[in-house]
Amino acid sequence: MHQATLTDEALAIKGGAPVRETLLPYGRQSIDEDDIQCVVGVLRSDWLTTGPNVAEFEEAFAAYVGAKYAVSFASGTAALHGAAFASGLGPGDEAITSPMTFAATANCVLYQGATPVFADVSTDTLNLDPQKTAARITPRTRALLPVDYAGHPAEINAFLEIADRHGLIVIEDACHALGAHYLQRRTGSVAHMTVFSFHPVKHLTTGEGGMVTTDRSDFAETLRRFRNHGISSDARQRQSQGQWHYEMVLLGFNYRLTDIACALGLSQLRKLEVNLLRRGEIASRYASAFRDLAAITLPVTREDMTHAWHLYPIQLNLEKLSATRAEVFRALRAENIGVNVHYIPVHLHPYYRDRFGDRAGEFPVAENAHERLISLPMFHGMSDQDVEDVIKAVRKVTSHFLA
Numbered sequence: 001m002h003q004a005t006l007t008d009e010a011l012a013i014k015g016g017a018p019v020r021e022t023l024l025p026y027g028r029q030s031i032d033e034d035d036i037q038c039v040v041g042v043l044r045s046d047w048l049t050t051g052p053n054v055a056e057f058e059e060a061f062a063a064y065v066g067a068k069y070a071v072s073f074a075s076g077t078a079a080l081h082g083a084a085f086a087s088g089l090g091p092g093d094e095a096i097t098s099p100m101t102f103a104a105t106a107n108c109v110l111y112q113g114a115t116p117v118f119a120d121v122s123t124d125t126l127n128l129d130p131q132k133t134a135a136r137i138t139p140r141t142r143a144l145l146p147v148d149y150a151g152h153p154a155e156i157n158a159f160l161e162i163a164d165r166h167g168l169i170v171i172e173d174a175c176h177a178l179g180a181h182y183l184q185r186r187t188g189s190v191a192h193m194t195v196f197s198f199h200p201v202k203h204l205t206t207g208e209g210g211m212v213t214t215d216r217s218d219f220a221e222t223l224r225r226f227r228n229h230g231i232s233s234d235a236r237q238r239q240s241q242g243q244w245h246y247e248m249v250l251l252g253f254n255y256r257l258t259d260i261a262c263a264l265g266l267s268q269l270r271k272l273e274v275n276l277l278r279r280g281e282i283a284s285r286y287a288s289a290f291r292d293l294a295a296i297t298l299p300v301t302r303e304d305m306t307h308a309w310h311l312y313p314i315q316l317n318l319e320k321l322s323a324t325r326a327e328v329f330r331a332l333r334a335e336n337i338g339v340n341v342h343y344i345p346v347h348l349h350p351y352y353r354d355r356f357g358d359r360a361g362e363f364p365v366a367e368n369a370h371e372r373l374i375s376l377p378m379f380h381g382m383s384d385q386d387v388e389d390v391i392k393a394v395r396k397v398t399s400h401f402l403a
């Protein structure tokens, strides 16, 4: 093992000086004065929940992604639940999804009493593999749920083709990919339904919040009812029509996004393009700074796609290192770099093991990647100094552990 001789190069985990004094998180929101003024304006208005900002945010969002309809939800998870409901998933049905995702993607299938079925991911993008997905189709399959891992669009055309052949619905979990492009089309305009999240670590935040986009009016209508107790009109429509009568036509939830949140969303949407450019810049800086490091494999972007860079996941080439992922992780944290791991494959979580049995080993690409993954800090509010600190810490730690 290479031993650093200068004290200032000693790893922080071994008592050396950390690369920076304060912890840099892996992701965080940016809120400016405009955002604050927009929210304050709603607090002084007549509508705190379903009001004018909800419709305005939905219209602006639909226009941005290039979809006919956008329906807002209280969270990305609620939006996934809505899309699973609208697709008709129910008891006895199956939906095929990626193990390399946040548990909510698969959980929404369980909410509907249906069964999530996993298929392995592609080695380069860690996105659900269309061939392996096709191999898992049964007469019970009703939906496909690809995920745009880290912000790289999934192969939606391949999934749409499979769906056409078998009469399935494609729900794209694009919680990582707002603003990405798939063959010149913006994510959110391609799949039958596309789901977004506005959690603070995502590209645009409303605190908590989510959206489903679609070109199908029947899906949009079902989604609007589902988020409002299954009622066929909302309170504002009734007030404007001088009506008190309403009908509950399906079993829905209260999954509405507030007017306060939508005002913040509208204000954040205006800055999205600038923020996406900044994320792209940070990714390019990382890529050129790490090009010569044998110890790590960098994320790739396929031709004809643009990446939204929600995450910057590197994979450790463990055979070239004298340390485990856990040791590299702890060493980077000690340098005050807030690294993270995305994701523990969903089928390995205790709940899924207890309910569906121990499936470890069944999805070798996802499981092997999981052992090597580390997400570096990636958010549009990072300063140039923050980016340089990450680069310095990764070089310092990996060179120390070079086998």
Ligand SMILES: *Cc1c(COP(=O)(O)O)cnc(C)c1O
Pocket (backbone or CB within 6 Å): 075, 076, 077, 078, 101, 102, 104, 105, 147, 173, 175, 176, 197, 198, 199, 208, 209, 210
């Ligand atoms: C963030 C996220 C969700 C859930 O969104 P919430 O708004 O936190 O409920 C779902 N899927 C993926 C892939 C996510 O990253």
